[in-house]
Every structure is written in structure tokens, then in C-alpha cells.
Amino acid sequence: MIIKVNDKMQKGYSYFLNEKEGQNFAPDFKPELTPKQMLELGVFEGHYLTDCQNEFPKIWFEKAKIDIKKPNVELNYFKIKSRQSLQEWQRKGWIIGPDVRGWFQWYCRYFLGRRLPEIDRIQIARWRAFKRHKMQILKNCPPNKLECRPRQRQALLQWAYNPFF
Numbered sequence: 001m002i003i004k005v006n007d008k009m010q011k012g013y014s015y016f017l018n019e020k021e022g023q024n025f026a027p028d029f030k031p032e033l034t035p036k037q038m039l040e041l042g043v044f045e046g047h048y049l050t051d052c053q054n055e056f057p058k059i060w061f062e063k064a065k066i067d068i069k070k071p072n073v074e075l076n077y078f079k080i081k082s083r084q085s086l087q088e089w090q091r092k093g094w095i096i097g098p099d100v101r102g103w104f105q106w107y108c109r110y111f112l113g114r115r116l117p118e119i120d121r122i123q124i125a126r127w128r129a130f131k132r133h134k135m136q137i138l139k140n141c142p143p144n145k146l147e148c149r150p151r152q153r154q155a156l157l158q159w160a161y162n163p164f165f
Helices: 035-041 086-091 103-112 117-140 150-157
Strands: 002-006 011-016
Touching (some): 035 103, 103 117
Antiparallel strands (some): 002 011
């Protein structure tokens, strides 16, 4: 299946789904949350994928916490800002390949079944490196104390790690 993209940030891009949705991930990539779960819990201040929902399954957005007008920190699960701007990601060179919105857009497309081996390798390595935040919470917070390190927990949520431990 071919997906054609035509949204505010990307026009004329298309990609092929090589795998079934949510299946056949790289062996070292085991996200703990699906894109749908992330959107429902509250990520990116509700202001992500707001103009490109047609690219993704409608069910992902049925209960998603979204604000199409502006970022709203109250829509984040932990009610705290835990992200850098797209401009900062661009400045740091973290926007890779055709995923002009960053890691989460890559993950959504990967989850759908798109495979771009070189880009996938880079993004999976970035995801694996982010696990250090989970280890810091485990080391420094009592079990089930979600108010401990909420910024890191929100960041984990935005990288498909389960922050509830």
C-alpha cells in the first residue's frame, strides 16, 4: 500500500508500507506504547500531527488529546512541558530523512509498516539511548511515585516508553 502525504509541512511525499501495522519491528526496537496510546495519554502538548491526521488511522485520534490551535501543556499527561521546539530539533540536526516533524512522525510511519533501513537504524538507536531516562527514574524515585521526575516521565511517554512504574 502506498501512502501519499500532502499536509502543511510536507507535500508530494509518498511511502510504501512494507509490513503489517504494528508488526515485524527490528529485534532491538520494543516500544512500550503505540502511537494511539501515546496520543490518548497526552503528548506534545496536544499539538502534534494536527494537520496531517489523514495520513494515519482515524482510530488513533478518536480519544487523542489534541489542540489544533496551539500547544496546551494541560493536555500532557503530567501537565508539564517536556519537549523542545521543532526549530531546536532542526538546529541540532535531529530531523532525519523524510520525517520533517521528528522522531514521533518516524515512529508513526514505522508503526504503520514503512521501512527505511538506514533511517530506521538511526531512529531506533536514538530511542534505545533514551532509555537512560527510565533508568534514572528507577534509580532515584520510589516505586509508583509518579510525581517524582514528571518532566522525565513525560519525555519517556513521548518516546513510547511506559512512564508508569
